[in-house]
Amino acid sequence: MTSTEKPRVRFAPSPTGFLHVGGARTALFNWLFAKHEGGTLLLRIEDTDVERNKPELVDGILVALRWLGIEWDEGPFFQSQRIEMYSAAAERILASGAGYACYCKPAAYTGGDAAEEREGEGDDEGKGTKAVACPCRDLTSEQRVAKEKEGIPAAIRFRTPRTGTTHFEDAVFGPRDVQNAEIEDFVLLRSSGLPTYQLSVVVDDIDMRITHVIRGADHLSNTPKQVLIYEALGAEPPIFAHVPLILGPDRTRLSKRHGATSVGSYAEEGFLPEAFRNFLALLGWSSGDDSEFMRTNELVERFALSGVSRTNAIFDRAKLEWFNTQYLQKPPVEELLPYVEMELKRAGLWKEAWATTDRAWFAHTVDLIRSRTRLLGDFIGWARAFFSDDFEYDPEARAKFWKDEKLPELMLKLTDALEGLPEWNHDACDAALRAVATSEGVKAGLLINATRVAIVGRAVAPPLFETMVVLGKDRVIARLRRALPAISAR
RNA sequence: GGCGCUAUGGUGCAACGGUUAGCACGCGGCCCUUUCAAGGCUGAAAUACGGGUUCGAUUCCCGUUAGCGCUACCA
CATH class of the missing domain: 1.10.10.350 (Arc Repressor Mutant, subunit A)
Structure with a gap:
């Protein structure tokens, strides 16, 4: 990247049907960074895994991003529609000698069991050893021909150098050097012809001229593999920025067990997008001083990768609620009106006059009520009697x-x-x-x-x-x- | 198991060699008061542990511990 170029970043979720709060935070950071730098944000759907390659699983993500107010400049692009590019890249790496065909049968991952098995077997050897290369790495051409004749489908693996180190720059974690000996010969192209994440992400980031890769820290350990691919493809690696993960109150990865985990559920619960954004922005980032309540324009103004922390953060719902209260009560009422209108419509209480002749009354009433609301649902909850004669005595x-x-x-x-x-x-x-x-x-x-x-x-x-x-x-x-x-x- | 990352009150962040360790959420108290909020004031509450380096460590280095991540022909 030349210094005169504007940054290009991307948010690249895999289609899971909904937008996870962790993904939302990653999307937000990318968006804030792009806005701050006057750069470009692309949206890319990473659907190379056939099981997740279902169009309906993408909708929930798009809806959630729109609710959050995160708009992208290019895309969405779908990796499933770019398959040829990946196999072509893999072939190039193969041809250059940086990759090799592997005929081993896939060792399907089965969660913790596989890991334990690997530990269990070969107690005497193999333990504590460096990453072991696949035997196919050193096949003679005759052996290879024989395998081909047998009709064994081949995967393409990366021929990781046995010595030396791989270097990259991380805007959050600093300069990183990893021993190549620690990196196994990972698969680039599956025997099915579909690319692995490592390959497709790099091919796309090169093709889309991504300058900064801002993503979850769970990708930090695999980044050297990707840098190796950039080098094999003759491309300059981007600047990486790995952001810490968001954990549940029990310090484990946020999951269903922790209750609401998709941003859609917060939308339904009556949180305001801007409150959610402000809250999310402060999970793993700080402006440098003690500012917390920051409207979106201020967030954009102040956002910088240098303010991103390296420690995992715990999702604190109580604080989210506090932010929501602030956003319900502080901004000019006019900003709130559309949300209350939607809420009233949802409850079947809306009257058109409130948007026209009685708009002043509506605004004034909302202004009065909002002083003691925490969620949008309060307007049709305890405040129902302001909009309807049909209410009950608590x-x-x-x-x-x-x-x-x-x-x-x-x-x-x-x-x-x-x-x-x-x-x-x-x-x-x-x-x-x-x-x-x-x-x-x-x-x-x-x-x-x-x-x-x-x-x-x-x-x-x-x-x-x-x-x-x-x-x-x-x-x-x-x-x-x-x-x-x-x-x-x- | 291996490799890596991280470590400030319960939670999110400040302090980037010298502060009575600051702010916010939450919690307690007081004020305000017409219920409940909001707001103001206030209290309890933290540098994981052990070694160094230094005149001086929250801050730099090492170790321990703990948590997390990666270690898939998932992404």
């Missing part, structure tokens, strides 16, 4: 605030007093209620709390008088009268 709220025996009588008086109000605003309601409390010799809080339950059905809600104004006189009076029997019944 049993706990009733038990707590409709307990006083004088309440039926008091509430009737209060309702009448409110109904007689010539003006309906915060102060008028406030004064009317306090007047009743004073003349009846009770604390205003008694009436305030009882009224809140009557008009919104909940013990937890925004300040009462503002709520009354937003709901309007007619509704408040109607709801108070409707609640009277229930209050009497307690």
Whole structure:
């Protein structure tokens, strides 16, 4: 890469049906880096594994990326449609002598068992040895011809140098030198003709002129193999940036056991994309100072690979929720309106007027409610009564605030007093209620709390008088009268 | 097993040889108060362990331990 060139990065997930939070963070870092540098982000689907090569498994990833607001400039490209390139590259490596045909039968990986088996057998030898080369490495041409005649399908392996070291630069982990003796003769092209990850990733990154490979640290150990391929192909390796992994609360890799692990599930739960982004950005990266709440433009402005940490991070849902609360409450309400609209539509509560004639009311109401929300679902949850007359009284709220025996009588008086109000605003309601409390010799809080339950059905809600104004006189009076029997019944 | 990476409160990050080790989430308390939030103040809480190097180590080096990753004809 020449210094005048703008960086080109890529996000290259394999199709798993959904976007994992770890993948989302990798995508985010790539995106932030590209935006910050004025570079280009490509999306590439790594579907060379036939079992994962299903179109429907890609959709979930695209949907999740769009939800996150991560847009790519080129792609998506599908490796499954570029197969010829990989075999051509493998043939070139074979022809150059940097690779060789291997006729061994594939040793299928079976998880921990295989590893244990390998340990178990040959206790005396083989233990603690360096990477062993496949016997096919040194086949004579006659032997090779014989194998071919037998019709044994060949894979192409890389002929790793037995000596020397392989070097590469990692923007996060620094310069790295690995002993070639530690690197086995890995497979480039499977006997099926399909490439392995090591090959396809390099061929594509060369072809797509990728300048910075930003990916999970789980790829760090295999990077030397890829550098070897770059060299065999006569290409300059990119700069690597391996970002630490995201772990579950038990410090193991994030998985279903830890609950929600796909970004789609957070979208459904009512998290805001920007809150999720901000939270994710801080998992393994910091701006250098103590800034945490950073709007997206600030994230883009401040993002740098030098701020990426080398230690694995644990996904902390409580902090995610805190971020969501911040993003629900701090930005201008207008930004929130579309999300609330979607939520209301989902619950079948949406009225078109709120987008037109009553837009001001809608904005004001959302503004009032959001001061005590944590998730978007709260708007149709405890705040349902702001948007619908069809709501229920929370049993706990009733038990707590409709307990006083004088309440039926008091509430009737209060309702009448409110109904007689010539003006309906915060102060008028406030004064009317306090007047009743004073003349009846009770604390205003008694009436305030009882009224809140009557008009919104909940013990937890925004300040009462503002709520009354937003709901309007007619509704408040109607709801108070409707609640009277229930209050009497307690 | 081999190779590698990492190691600051429960969690996420600061401090990149000299600070009373800072911030945020979470937790406790107080203030505010009309419920609940938000906000303000405040408390408890950390340099994994052992050796070096240095006038001085969270910081540099070595070892130990622990966690994680890789070690597939998965990606």
